Amino acid sequence: MKKCVRARQGRDANPPNIGLTRRGATSPMTAIAQGTPSMLRRFSLCFSDPQLERTYRCDTLPRTLIQGRTAILVGMLVYLLCGLLDIWHVPPEARWGVWQSRLTALLVPTLVLAVSFTSAFQRLAQWWLASVCVAAGFGLIAIQSQVPLENTPYYYPAMVMLTFYTYNFIGVRFTYALGIDALLLVSYNLVFGLLLDYPGHVLFSHNVFIISANLIGGTTGYLVERQGRQLYLREQELEKERRYHHDRSLHDPLTGLPNRELLYDRIQQALAASQRHRKLQGGLFIDLDGFKHINDQLGHQMGDNLLVQVARRLRRSVRKTDTVARIGGDEFFVLARDLASERDVHHLAAKLLFSLRLPLPEVPAQIAIRASIGVCLFPYPDMSVDDIIHRADMAMYRVKTTEKDGYCLAELEP
Template sequence: MTRMHLLTLGFHDSATELAFVRHILPRLRLQGRAAIILGAVVYFLYGAVDHLFVPANLLGQVWLVRVLALIVPLGVLILSYLPWFARHNQLPLGLVGLSAALGLIAMLWYLPLESAAYCFPGMMLATFYTYNLLGTRFIHALLINVAVLLLYNVLFGVVREFPEAVLLSQNFFLISANLIGGAAGYLAEFHRRQLFLREVQLDDERQLHLNRSLHDRLTGLPNRDLLDDRINQALALARRDQARHAGFFVDLDGFKNINDRLGHDHGDIVLRSVARRLESVMRETDTISRIGGDEFFVLIQDIGSCDSAAHLAEKLIAVIEQPIPELPGRHELSASIGICLFPRAGLANTPDSIIRSADLAMYQAKADGRRCHRFAEMLA
């Protein structure tokens, strides 16, 4: 499982980190917007008790600071609706928490010492707000709150020289708020990332089981279920674009002799080798399926003409006949191919009818001496 850095909680694997960031972005947008709106409401409600603690001659200054502090959150709220926010969201969200704390420090700077008890609880709320509500990562919230704590001590411990008892008591509660809020934020992000890894693991397992259920285990090629789905897609495309497709039923000539003479292990080598060779000459839009034993089905979209189909069949036979280095001694391997062009009149134009028509054409190729191809249309 992908490891996380113990302090920053970032994934060591950059691709996993990017996937996680994209995964949480919708939730982060909603959480950030809700936190900004809630924070603005609380910030204004805080002003409802200004008259009880703030001297009348300082009310205007305190409200000016409060309004200025809200400019950053409102700006970030607007930015959250822009594409830019998808790549650069941590800095603006962190600035929201920082502006809340700096606004309270600025208010406290203007107020007399006896009013400190009025602003100080707000600083504790700002600490929890940055750690636990905005959506900022733990490491960013930690850096912001440590900076706020240092600034507070410089301004009120060195410049204004608050009494030692007041400074010590306020530092105790600020540090406690950082420890409690930081621990909660750390654990929440840790579990959120662990849950993401578990979801990725489960998705990978589901995809693996799905691939196994739709692919042949020996060759890795699509099986009959997936082939039927691809044929249905081709039929839908033909109805829309009037395209013409082709199904090639490929049966190996000489495979039984190799399998009986050299054993099943070497027979499996032959089947895997044929599968890789067929893949090497096909386009990505085509489908190669193993539908049982030594039988393969090749679905070619937009084949064009009968001549193109015949040329491709000869090419497939030639590539199958090439020697297989892994087999001991000499061996003779070739293929008989039945071709069904579709859609066409007189055919049900379903996966079963297309495969069955190509299968019958393949048996005609067998009857005509093998190592050749025949068209289902010629048999109709």
């Protein structure tokens, strides 16, 4: 089938709006340098951008899950191992009460471990992990309160271990760990200083080691979380830069349109889709008429500006599912996906021609932009990407060598 059409002049050639496809013109490198907040809040270590904070928590959730589950299992084992001390340091009449406290405290990590396999954990991960530490701390206080005073040196070191466990192992954030250990330290002093009236020098020695553990564990936890968040920021910046360079390699640097390489990939996808679903696809090869004369008359800078405006108009004339590419010089290509019938491609070609004939800003009124368009519809037997572009190109030349400012459908027979 061979069909060439001369575009009609006048307002009746204006087809209805098909859609709009836009691509941002701002430099991705500017976004890398300025768009991502790099400042962490000094104490809470939260990102100043709430969206970045949510993204970070979402991205680190899998690691938090693994670390949390591992810490819970190890913590429960250590908690039970500490029960071996009861044989020598807990009076027989108090052992049942001590084990009641220990087993009650172990109910919380058991529950949290089960919840970690549900969506409820994902929403409040830090609170669930914090509850494990709180339960362990109050359990240790309850156990130690039933141990004779002379045997407490064998039990209060567990509070020191819990301090490091909270800051450095289970995966709670620094601010949560600090709040938990402050709560446990106050509770420890209230129980053993006021209720059980421990001698001052004994309670003081316990506090020295527990507070020292908080200073060491807390500082380590703060620095590790801070460095982890800074590393995450850097990884995000590197990923943006990688995507930016990848995007640049697949797009025309002047117009921002897909280049020939990306166009080939899009047409290959359309080929596969047309073979699976038998949907009609269209390739439109567009060549500007007389652009070299315009470029020579107005200068290359104005010519570049004209190409940018042409690219913008072409994008505005197609659907979001379609692709507009610049394949060299003043040549463009439109890939129209999933057409309902051949009638759609006639409508699109007329729309593109009408859009290009409209006056362009900063271009002298006497200079008019016109185009020749060649159209190749597919699928057809033995089609390939190169053949589709070649057929559309040949159809465009038939327009170029005759009346110009029109479009022509390529032969579909092989």
